[in-house]
Amino acid sequence: MAAGMRPRKRIGLIAHDARKPDLLDWAAVHRDRLAVHDLWATGTTGGLIADRLGLPVTRLKSGPLGGDQQMGALIADGGLDVLIFFADPMSAMPHDVDVKALVRLSTVYNIAMACNRSTADFLIASPLFDAAYTPVDTDYARYLERVVPMLPDRSPG
Helix, strand or coil: CCCCECCCCEEEEEECHHHHHHHHHHHHHCHHHHCCCEEEECHHHHHHHHHHHCCCCEECCCHHHCHHHHHHHHHHCCCCCEEEEECCCCCCCCCHHHHHHHHHHHHHCCCEEECCHHHHHHHHHCHHHHCCECCCCCCCHHHHCCCCCCCCCCCCC
16 A cells, blocks of 8 residues: 655664764765755754754654654654664664564565665665655555454453
8 A cells, every 4th residue: 555655755864872973974975865855863863963964854752762663653654765774783772672673664664774874875876766666565464364363261250
């Protein structure tokens, strides 16, 4: 049921603390391309992009304080087309399950996702980045129509 992506993309930006400088540098290199799209970012990342690059960014909460879930809700509700998420693979994250959930949701809802700078470069350089695009839907009908075995009734009485 993909409605399709318009030429003006809705882009989520997230970076763990150790990767914020890399994401900020990447965004600076691609500032003019990003400026014509709608940007959302988690807390500090959004503040850095807005303050240092002068780009309008809708700021969500800090990732560990619910921003990752807010970004996930945007994905699930069809509110994002692209997620650029520079995660730190060398640090243990107390909210690692949130990171995994974002990767899962991006896959389920078939949005473009980059987890590192090389992939982000390829993504933003694609001719599809500034074009209308209709992704192929994944059919989850079998999942939604599955029969869930009944659990025994354990109510008192």
